[in-house]
Structure formats: C-alpha cells, structure tokens
Amino acid sequence: MQIAFLLFPGFTSLDAIGPYDVLSRIPGAEAMFVSERPGPVANEVGSLSVVAEGALGDASSPDILVVPGGPGTRRLLEHAPVLDWLRHTHERTSWTTSVCTGSLLLAAAGILEGLPAATHWLARDLLASLGAQPVPERVVVEGKIVTAAGVSSGIDMALLLVQRMLGDEAAQAIQLAIEYDPQPPFDSGSPEKAPPEIVSAVRSRAAAAL
Amino acid sequence: MQIAFLLFPGFTSLDAIGPYDVLSRIPGAEAMFVSERPGPVANEVGSLSVVAEGALGDASSPDILVVPGGPGTRRLLEHAPVLDWLRHTHERTSWTTSVCTGSLLLAAAGILEGLPAATHWLARDLLASLGAQPVPERVVVEGKIVTAAGVSSGIDMALLLVQRMLGDEAAQAIQLAIEYDPQPPFDSGSPEKAPPEIVSAVRSRAAAAL
Numbered sequence: 001m002q003i004a005f006l007l008f009p010g011f012t013s014l015d016a017i018g019p020y021d022v023l024s025r026i027p028g029a030e031a032m033f034v035s036e037r038p039g040p041v042a043n044e045v046g047s048l049s050v051v052a053e054g055a056l057g058d059a060s061s062p063d064i065l066v067v068p069g070g071p072g073t074r075r076l077l078e079h080a081p082v083l084d085w086l087r088h089t090h091e092r093t094s095w096t097t098s099v100c101t102g103s104l105l106l107a108a109a110g111i112l113e114g115l116p117a118a119t120h121w122l123a124r125d126l127l128a129s130l131g132a133q134p135v136p137e138r139v140v141v142e143g144k145i146v147t148a149a150g151v152s153s154g155i156d157m158a159l160l161l162v163q164r165m166l167g168d169e170a171a172q173a174i175q176l177a178i179e180y181d182p183q184p185p186f187d188s189g190s191p192e193k194a195p196p197e198i199v200s201a202v203r204s205r206a207a208a209a210l
Numbered sequence: 211m212q213i214a215f216l217l218f219p220g221f222t223s224l225d226a227i228g229p230y231d232v233l234s235r236i237p238g239a240e241a242m243f244v245s246e247r248p249g250p251v252a253n254e255v256g257s258l259s260v261v262a263e264g265a266l267g268d269a270s271s272p273d274i275l276v277v278p279g280g281p282g283t284r285r286l287l288e289h290a291p292v293l294d295w296l297r298h299t300h301e302r303t304s305w306t307t308s309v310c311t312g313s314l315l316l317a318a319a320g321i322l323e324g325l326p327a328a329t330h331w332l333a334r335d336l337l338a339s340l341g342a343q344p345v346p347e348r349v350v351v352e353g354k355i356v357t358a359a360g361v362s363s364g365i366d367m368a369l370l371l372v373q374r375m376l377g378d379e380a381a382q383a384i385q386l387a388i389e390y391d392p393q394p395p396f397d398s399g400s401p402e403k404a405p406p407e408i409v410s411a412v413r414s415r416a417a418a419a420l
Contacts, residue, residue: 014231014365014388017258021224021361024255031257040250040261045234047241048227049261051250100389121389138393150389151231155224155362159395172398172408177416178224179310179331179360181399182392183348185369188382189391198382206387 001028004062004089006102007035007052008082010072013043014151015099016050019066022158025174026166034059036081044070056085061092064161068154069101069120071210076105077130083109095161097146099154106147107132115142120150121191122206136192152189155180213241214272214299216312217251217262218292220282224361225309226260229276232368235384236376244269246291254280266295271302274371278364279310279330281420286315287340293319305371307356309364316357317342325352330360331401332416346402362399365390 003023005016016033024031035041035052042049067086076082086109090096098106103119106112107130117132117140124134139157140147141164148157159180163171188194194202213233215226226243234241245251245262252259277296286292296319300306308316313329316322317340327342327350334344349367350357351374358367369390373381398404404412 012231013227017223017227020258021222024257031255033258045241047234047263048230048243049263051259051261053257053259138391149391150387152365152388152390152392156393156395163395168396169408169411172396172404173412173415175394175396175398176401176404176408176412177360178362179348179399180362180392180394181348181359181397181403182362182390182394183366184385184390184392185366185373186378186382186385187391188385189389191386193391194382194386198379198386201379202383202386205383 001026001030002062003029003031003064003066004059005031005033005066006068007033007041007050008072008076009042010044010070010075011041011068012070012100012151013048015068015070015102015154016066018152018154019097019099019158021178022155022162022174023064025177026162032059044072056081060089062089063093064095065089065093065097067098067102067105069099069104073101073104074210077108086111093144095144095146097157097161099148099157100150103127103132103147104130111145115145116140117142117147118149119147122203211236211239211274212272213239213274213276214269215241215243215276216278217243217245217260218282218286219252220254220280220285221251221278222280222310222361223253223258225278225280225312225364226276228362228364229307229309229368231388232365232372232384233274235387236372242269254282266291270299272299273303274305275299275303275307277308277312277315279308279312279314283311283314284420287318296321303354305354305356307367307371309358309367310360313337313342313357314340321355325355326350327352327357328359329357332413
C-alpha cells in the first residue's frame with residue numbers, strides 16, 4: 001500500500017503529520033512525501049521543514065493521497081502543476097483525502113464539484129466559492145473522497161480510513177499505539193462549542209494573518 | 211519565548227509535531243528543532259525527515275524544552291552528549307517537557323529521579339527502572355516538569371502548558387485554531403479502555419519491533 005503526502009511551502013505541520021503517524025503504522029504501508037520541488041519544505045511558520053523525498057511525478061499512482069492544508073494553499077488555487085497532478089492522481093487512488101484547507105486544493109482541482117466536504121471552519125465560505133458544499137462535520141466520506149476539518153481532525157480521519165480499509169481491530173490497535181485518548185483542557189475545539197468571543201478573536205487574527 | 215524541540219534518529223513524528231503545532235502558535239514564540247547533528251533527521255519509520263536547524267549547543271537556554279519519544283530513545287539512554295545537554299538545558303528552562311518515551315531520556319539524565327511522570331503505556335516499567343514513578347495519566351505536572359503519555363498526548367500537554375503560561379483564553383484560542391474537537395472512532399486510546407485482546411496484540415507487536 002502506497003501513501004502519498006503532498007507538501008508545499010506554507011503547509012500546516014499537524015495537518016500532514018497527524019494522518020502520517022496513523023497511516024504509516026499500517027503494516028506494509030509505504031509513505032512518501034512529495035512536493036513540486038523535492039527537498040526540505042518549510043511550513044507556515046518557517047521554523048519546521050519536512051523533507052519531500054520525491055517530486056510530484058514520483059507518486060503518480062498511490063493507493064492513498066493525503067492533501068494537508070495551511071496558508072500556503074492560497075498560492076496554489078490556480079497553480080496548474082499541482083492541480084493537474086491532483087486530478088491525475090485522484091483518477092488512480094483508492095482513497096483521496098484532505099485535511100483542513102487541503103480541501104481547497106481538491107476543490108480547485110475540480111475534484112469536489114458539487115460534493116459535500118469538510119474543511120477548516122474559517123475556510124467554509126472559500127470552499128463553497130470553489131464549488132464544493134461545506135459541511136460542519138469533522139470527517140466527511142463521499143465515495144472514495146474523505147475530507148476532514150481543521151488541523152487536528154486528520155488524526156480522526158486517518159483512524160476512520162484504517163477502519164474502512166482494514167477493520168475495527170486494526171484501527172483500535174493503532175489508536176492504542178498512539179495512545180489517542182484525547183483530554184483537551186477545554187471544550188472549545190469547534191466554532192459551535194467555543195465561547196463567541198474566542199471565535200471572534202481567532203477569526204480576526206486569521207484575517208489579519210492572511 | 212524560545213522553544214527547543216529535540217530531534218534524534220528514530221523519533222516518533224507526532225510526539226514532536228503535536229506540541230510544535232500548538233506551541234508555535236503562541237504569539238512571538240520562536241521554535242527551533244535541534245539535534246546532535248544538524249540537518250534532516252529520520253523518524254522511526256524512515257519515511258519522514260524533519261530538518262534540525264541547529265546543533266544541541268545552539269539551544270542551550272530555551273524557555274521551553276520539548277523532548278519527543280520514539281524507538282530511537284533506546285539508543286540514547288547512556289549517550290552522554292544528549293543526556294548532558296538535557297541536564298544542562300533543564301537547569302535554565304522555565305518548562306521542561308516530554309511526550310511519550312521522551313520521559314525515558316529525561317529520566318536517564320536524572321531529571322525525573324523519584325518524581326511521578328507520564329510515558330507511553332508500554333514504557334512504564336522501563337521508566338520505573340530509570341528512577342521515575344510512572345503514573346497512568348495523560349499529562350503529569352511536577353513543578354516545571356511536564357510529562358505526557360503516548361504520542362498524541364503531546365497535544366493535550368501543550369494546550370495545558372499554554373493555559374498555565376498565558377491563561378484560559380489563549381489556550382482556548384489555539385484549541386479552536388487547530389479545531390481540536392476530537393472524535394476518535396473508538397474508545398480504545400488507553401490500555402485501561404481498549405479491549406484486552408487489542409492491548410495484547412499491540413504489546414506483542416511492540417516487543418517484536420524492539
């Protein structure tokens with residue numbers, strides 16, 4: 001089983017590494033990070049670089065495609081080399097997945113046209129403008145396309161994917177191996193649950209950053 | 211605020227990136243990945259490399275030290291260059307933290323002598339043999355030392371740290387920014403909750419891998 005993770009400058013690290021740490025534990029799975037330009041790829045902050053071992057063409061028919069999000073997605077929404085590769089690769093995958101604003105790239109490539117999809121809560125309007133139907137859920141499965149909400153949701157997405165592919169016990173074993181027994185200090189992990197003033201503050205900060 | 215993340219060959223990626231993605235969102239925070247040898251550092255599987263921008267000496271007085279775990283910790287339990295750096299650095303930090311089997315390194319450096327500490331559930335006996343008191347909790351705060359359980363627990367640890375340092379609203383804002391509203395598909399994230407046969411299977415596989 002081959003799993004390709006797309007990297008691009010300005011990706012969000014946990015978007016990629018959450019699913020990677022789950023999916024790379026599948027016995028026999030071969031994970032590969034690819035990017036338009038192989039080599040170290042810097043994240044949104046610039047203090048983390050993950051090495052892309054291959055170019056896009058080095059992973060043209062993975063079984064699973066994982067597209068992370070991050071502020072860097074905004075520079076790729078009309079960038080043919082990446083969008084063409086996404087379209088081409090999607091035709092060959094068993095599963096095409098995204099985390100966070102990675103769904104914007106799938107939508108920009110035409111893969112989510114008219115389909116329900118998850119994304120970071122701050123990007124729902126933008127996702128709609130790209131032709132998808134944003135859904136306020138943590139993970140949305142639509143045929144072979146699996147989209148997840150913001151950043152940390154990729155862990156839940158990947159465990160769900162393991163369950164669908166390999167069954168309950170395989171998913172439970174990986175959940176236990178990564179000790180995924182979440183105990184967040186607050187119940188403020190979604191805009192529907194967080195205090196309104198926190199939602200406003202995060203929205204303003206994100207707008208200023210973009 | 212400077213935050214140093216230790217890297218070493220065979221680290222577990224989510225151990226490091228979970229806390230990184232949380233803590234690097236603190237306004238003004240400067241995160242730095244350091245390793246005995248700067249450059250790309252491969253994780254336990256070998257398919258992911260994170261770039262260490264500096265050598266250990268380049269981060270001798272960070273405000274926060276984060277020590278991830280992974281199978282690679284086993285090769286460092288008597289490795290003076292890393293253990294000496296941990297001891298030296300710990301004297302200067304405001305917070306010394308570990309995720310997963312990163313606590314084995316803190317213990318091997320003498321930092322956890324006689325103290326309660328969390329670790330990956332499979333490493334509790336080994337942690338005890340190194341002089342600490344393993345506690346089956348997700349995050350343990352002992353003075354300025356904060357230890358977390360396996361892999362994914364570093365996210366909870368980091369949010370707790372933000373709360374302690376900057377208050378409830380700062381932690382809630384980051385939790386919302388990373389949409390940390392966990393919805394695991396099963397309740398099998400700890401050995402106390404997972405079905406016994408899953409616990410046995412994961413234990414056997416880990417023993418075989420080591």
